[in-house]
Amino acid sequence: MGSSFNELPREILERILGYLPRGRDSKFCDLRLISKRLDIIVGAIIFAKISYSAFGRDPRDTEDDLVRMTTVLQNVKNLCFMTTKSQVFLGDPAPWPGIVDAFTQNTVNLTNLEWFHTLDGDYGPKSIEKVTHSLSSLPNLRELSLRLDSFASAELQVMQGKQPDISFELHLEPISNLRSLAIDWNMDRRPPPNILAQISGVLTRSPGLEELKIVIPHAYHLGEHYGPQVTFGEIFDATSSLPTSMKLISLETRAVVVDGSTFRRHLRHFRHLSALRIRHDPSPSAGQNIGEVFQVLASERIELRNVHIDVIHHPNVFDYLSSYSGIQELSLKPGHPLDDSSALIRRCFELVLPAQSSSLTSLRIGGNLRTQWSRVNTEEYLAAVAECKLLKYLCCWIWVTYAEAESRNSAVVDPWLEVVLRLPNLQRFNCPPVVLKKRSFARYEVIEEPPPGERDPDPDVRYFLEKAVFDFKWGKQMQCRVDARYREKSCVLLV
16 A cells, blocks of 8 residues: 555645645644655645744753754755744743754745844844844845834833833845745834834845745834834945846835836836835825825836725826726725715726626725725626626625614615626625724824723624625525635635
8 A cells, every 4th residue: 555655656645635734633644655746745834834833842842843843954945034023022032043054954945934023122243243144145035024023012012111112233244046025014113214224225136036025014103212214225325226127026015115216117017017015104295195106107007916005096006097007906995085076986996897897706896994985785786796707716895884883774684695696707795894992093003992881883893794695695606705705815724
């Protein structure tokens, strides 16, 4: 039996291996292989992607892990390492950068590294520098994603009578074969000039870079201790000296001021741009900024295939989005007060969607705010959605009032559910309810809880919408997943 299994063609073995369990199952961990050939094939598949967390681990035990995992690490192409403050809460955090360094040096075939790390703390002055130097020497590293946080918030330091610490060190070095760079700055202080300069330096010395993501999440950029907003120029101005142009395919920013003049100044790097995601531009001129960016794209005939924006009221936005066909993924999440407009809704459904109906595979409309966008349910508008026959993913936020939930009136969501039946390729439809607590356009978060003694309406609304979806699906042969909850698309890591 063993020998016959070993003699199976590689493509059949690979399909069988696709059904093997993943995780910490002891039987899986004790798997023994009967030949060198199987060892090579199995190892390359089941150990291609792993994650390693500092949570609950003693750094001294990691040396044993490294010894046991030597052959495993040779197969690893995607590695996720988590050494953030939430992970390292016991013992001495100082050894962890050295451990990350040891892991990366043993993963000789590593192509993708995700590192969740806390910058401040007792790591030693050279520890981070050693890791980043090792990364620059990995010959196959193509994708680098860094999610960075700090032990103490600026607000806490001020409460303790201290000045907010901004002396972070990252020591990023150029990575010659890098194709994708992602920085998530999870702090309530802006990235200091030295780190912005290092990011810019990576851009200038990574000629093959195709994807760039700079994200500052959770509205940290609005805090009083954050400092001046990060600008697009701080990230890109160093690239002006490049003798050749980059060929960026994907650009994503969050909480970065992206103005049209700076975008045009560095246009030579964006002529191959296919995906653009600009969110939470903190400038008071965010609407003007995105309008100027789309004007540049239109004048240079750069036709995007993936667009994700949250300020849409400038006329140039829908002019551009309806000027050609070919967009595959479109996400319009109106987050500015001027976006809450029936005229804009009309332009979207009567101009933009018809222009893209033959190419759209993913569509998101609206956001978790009480706006007219989350009350769209007219037959005329939804007919435009139904014409997008290639759609595989559809998401719309639904604003259900408390009175509608009490009276079991599902008129606002029923037309959307009917549209699902008219989309032959749809695999997933999400229709989450808009939160009824008071929210802020700027922060996308609850800023006022119900007064004491008053009922929180949101659980009732959420239950009602989930039941309306359940009742609609009952007895129908649904070809797609329909869910009244919002779930981001995410990458599942092997642990």
